[in-house]
Amino acid sequence: MFRMTVQYETPADPEAFDRAYFERHVPLCRTLPGLVGASFSKPRPLGPGPAPYLVAELDFADGEAFRAAMTSPEMATVGQDAETLPAARVMFTGEVSGG
Structure with a gap:
């Protein structure tokens, strides 16, 4: 499996972001x-420091499917739209392993 992960920082208006994100994006x-x-x-967060506001993980069968x-x-x-x-x-990608 191949995954694209997108982490969003806390928006100025979380309610407006959620509406746009979940209803349209x-x-x-x-x-x-x-x-x-x-x-x-x-x-x-479980400790000091901020956590992303939202994390999206999009999964594809493999890297070839992702590239397509x-x-x-x-x-x-x-x-x-994004x-x-x-x-x-912040966006990043990679193979998913079951380790």
Whole structure:
């Protein structure tokens, strides 16, 4: 499995962010070709330091499926919409192992 993780910083208006994210952005993400699973969480820190406001994990069968999704018209739409979300984000990808 191959995963794209997106971490969002706390937005100035969390309610507006949640509305835009869950009502508009998530449905767009669910159209990505090759997507086999998606999860969304709002982590809370266990110790000192801040946690991201929201973490999204998008799973694909493998790196090839992920690369195909990244060049799809659906991903172009998702990317354009992501630019309108009112929160800074960090994205990273990698193979998922069961260690």
